Amino acid sequence: MIGIETKKHSLTSHPLCSALLLCSVVKVPSQHTKKSHNSLPFLSSLHTKMQLFFFFFLLPLYLLHFHHSATAHTLSDYHSLLSFKSTSVTSDPTHFLSSWTPSTPYCTWPGITCDSLNRHVITLNLTSLSLSGTITTLHLPFLTTLSLADNHFYGPIPSSLSSLSFLKYLNLSNNNFNSTFSPQLSQLQNLQVLDFYNNNMTGPLPVSVANMTNLKHLHLGGNFFSGQIPPEYGKWRNIEYLAVSGNELTGTIPPDIGNLKSLKELYIGYYNTYSGGIPPEIGNLSELVRFDAAYCGLSGEIPAEIGKLQKLDTLFLQVNALSGSLTSELGNLKNLKSMDLSNNALSGEVPASFSLLKNLTLLNLFRNKLHGSIPEFIGELPNLEVLQLWENNFTGSIPKSLGQNGKLTLVDLSSNKLTGSLPPDLCFGHKLQTLITLGNFLFGPIPDSLGKCESLTRIRMGDSFLNGSIPKGLFGLPKLTQVELQDNFLSGTFPDSGSISPNLGQITLSNNQLYGPLPPTIGNFTSMQKLLLDGNKFSGPIPPQIGRLQQLSKMDFSHNKFSGSIAKEISHCKLLTFVDLSRNELSGEIPKEIKNMRILNYLNISRNHLVGTIPRSIAAMQSLTSVDFSYNNLSGLVPGTGQFSYFNYTSFLGNPQLCGPYLGPCKEGVANGSQQPHVKGPLSPSLKLLLVIGLLVCSIAFAVVAILKARSLKKAGTRVWKLTAFQRLDFTADDVLDSLKDDYIIGKGGAGIVYKGAMPNGDLVAVKRLPAMSRGSSHDHGFNAEIQTLGRIRHRHIVRLLGFCSNHETNLLVYEYMPNGSLGEVLHGKKGGHLLWDTRYKIAVEAAKGLCYLHHDCSPLIVHRDVKSNNILLDSNFEAHVADFGLAKFLHDSGTSECMSAIAGSYGYIAPEYAYTLKVDEKSDVYSFGVVLLELVTGRKPVGEFGDGVDIVQWVRKLTDSNKEGVLKVLDPRLPSVPTEEVMHVFHVAMLCVEEQAVERPTMREVVQILTELPKPPGSKHGDLTFTESSLTSSNGSESPTTASSKEPNDLEHPPKSSSPDLLLSI
Known part of the structure; x- marks a missing residue:
């Protein structure tokens, strides 16, 4: 269509064309005219001659001119594309533009689409090619579509793009374009889609775009635009998509937004911090399908007018400061599928009108102040998939019908005050993946149906009053990754159904009333990372198959009745950092193989019946930071090497046969050839008195020195700066001081202000100005000594401290400059x-x-x-x-x-x-x-x-x-x-x-x-x-x-x- 219109224009504007058109309108008079018949032969002959003249002479000239004009345009497109490649693209890592060469027709180049009639370039699509560079001019006068999205272009968006008068689609999203929006771009009156998402644009939101009357899609999100949403944005009549989310906008949301009668999607949240609430005029957006105003500081109540949005299917208002009750008008949103009002300050009960939301698939109301019971109709919503009501004040029982719709995938009702038993049909449709009910007052058994719920991945039902046994088959569910049933009243034995979940990474059964031996099949949980069985009545030996748990990092079997020796196979669990076997009935010696657990930090085997000596190989484990061998029947000398020299003597109490300082003298021959341990214990009263006197004397001495130092500094003045260098430096203290200007600030924080400094030799440094210490600070001398230590550190992955300047009041640290910031x-x-x-x-x-x-x-x-x-x-x-x-x-x-x-x-x-x-x-x-x-x-x-x-x-x-x-x-x-x-x-x-x-x-x-x-x-x-x-x-x-x-x-x-x-x- 564009090519045809251009062709008409050229035909009527050229003189040759005018003559040809004139020829085409000269007609032979009809034989029924009143003119004399004698003139007819003459006129007919004249007309025929004129037609022949124009056909054989003028028409070839015109066609030659038209061909020249079309060729000129195509040559212009050709040169413009090559110019774009050479001047605007500085990096093409995928070599996508390598085929843009004179040897091939430009209309066949990748990313190019031409008009089939005139070979004008109408589309330039270079999306997702990792191109970088700065955009200069782009002279493609017939271009309708331009996409440079998902690249690394930077610099300002050139105002010359406004010359692309036929442009309908402009997508520059996901780049690094910066500066402000050029008002000249608003001259693109044919533009329907403008997408600048995820760039570095600054300044206020452009008001001029409101003059683009044909605009249907505007995305300015993910930038650094500031200020208010312009009221002028309410002028559009055709806009269907408007996104300004992810900026730094402030002020109130203008009620003029309610004038956008064609709007279908509105995104205004994330990183913006508005004042005030949602304007009631939002209810006038009769075509609105998706409204997302999450995480943007909104306050006040949810306006009842939102209930007028009959086509709305998504309402996201989470993470704001909305208050008041849930307006019952929300129940009028018959097409609503997703509603997230979480993380607000909403109060009251769930309105009965919510029973009308038959299309609802997601309902998130967690982290509010809602109370009352969970309405029974919640379980009857036919399409509900996700229900999250955690951290409210809900009471009463869970609806018995919950799950009977057969579509539930996620249920989180934790941290409420719910009572009663768990509904039996939570996994009726075998789609339930996550079930979280912890932190309530639920009682009764865990439904047996959960042991057959093969879709289940996580179950967290701790901190309640559940009783009965663990459902058969629960630990064999194929997708299960986490089970938390701690702090209940569960009884029975550890499930041993033969089938083991290959993905199960955590089992927490702490503080229940479980009993019996651990089955050998426990070694089949090869993905297990945490196995917490403490506070039960498990008995029998620890099965050696435990050594097959190669991913295990934490094992707590304390406060049980395990007996027999400690399985040496535990040492095969190379990733263990925490082992607690305390308060059991274990016997035998401590396995020497424990030394093979190279990252073990915590080892507690206290209050058992262990015998023998403490293996010296364990003392050599550098990873150990806490051990407890107390209250066993251990004997011999406590190792005094390695980490054991730092452990407190209480870690070895209750072993009458152990010897060493504070534990009693060793019998003759026990300590021969052995280094005496340096185990910390209580100090004698006389030693304590000496320490107190010594500290007092030192304090007085330090005080006197500090006073004298302060006086000397005062006399010396505070204007003399001294530069201490930790390597050869080609600049002086004055050069560093020249950087202390507000224009050079690149960072502020609790550790001071950081300036970017350009030294005379061209080197860039970062100058950190530390907060001034209080006069006479006792830290001053310590600071200088510490800085001297830090200045000697050299490591590839530590910022090098080049030097520091001081005038006794202010300290400046000079670091190597890091151009990409933090x-x-x-x-x-x-x-x-x-x-x-x-x-x-x-x-x-x-x-x-x-x-x-x-x-x-x-x-x-x-x-x-x-x-x-x-x-x-x-x-x-x-x-x-x-x-x-x-x-x-x-x-x-x-x-x-x-x-x-x-x-x-x-x-x-x-x-x-x-x-x-x-x-x-x-x-x-x-x-x-x-x-x-x-x-x-x-x-x-x-x-x-x-x-x-x-x-x-x-x-x-x-x-x-x-x-x-x-x-x-x-x-x-x-x-x-x-x-x-x-x-x-x-x-x-x-x-x-x-x-x-x-x-x-x-x-x-x-x-x-x-x-x-x-x-x-x-x-x-x-x-x-x-x-x-x-x-x-x-x-x-x-x-x-x-x-x-x-x-x-x-x-x-x-x-x-x-x-x-x-x-x-x-x-």
């Missing part, structure tokens, strides 16, 4: 999706090596104290370097507490034991590093995304137990493709690092070892797996596409991906 900025910024898995894994290993060096190879050893993603910096090659090590303990004196807890670290990274020990050690760093690993896997921040009081560790534990299906639910959805075994491995290491008990965590040396020794089970297919949105929410592929938020608790929706709506198919 891991936190990259991962949690709008470009986090471009940080692919290979890079993330490499960063994890490199950062671990840096921390390992600090913990194990420095002299003295250094505890970082503030490990976090913002303290892992990335150089130009995205190689990781650990920064700010050893500084945290000096910040408390300066009064800094912006995001830190004294010397414990940053919020979200602090190990749980700090709350009661107020001590920080290497294991605190390990915990913090585990949080960083979880950030790399999930793409989420440590806190702030999961509701009040919930951090990333708690959130991950809630959703998964290190099995593949669970990890898929928390995996960063921005990752297009990942090696599954590698992701599982890193996730497993992360969960080891964030164990609640410090003794259960590995050392950083062990972390490096585990990370770099990726296990590849025989026969495993270590291939890439591409995840789609549906695979993140459903493991069987049968989940409705409308259940996009059917993830586990607090699994927040991400801003909508840029997609081509149906209307594009016709362009």
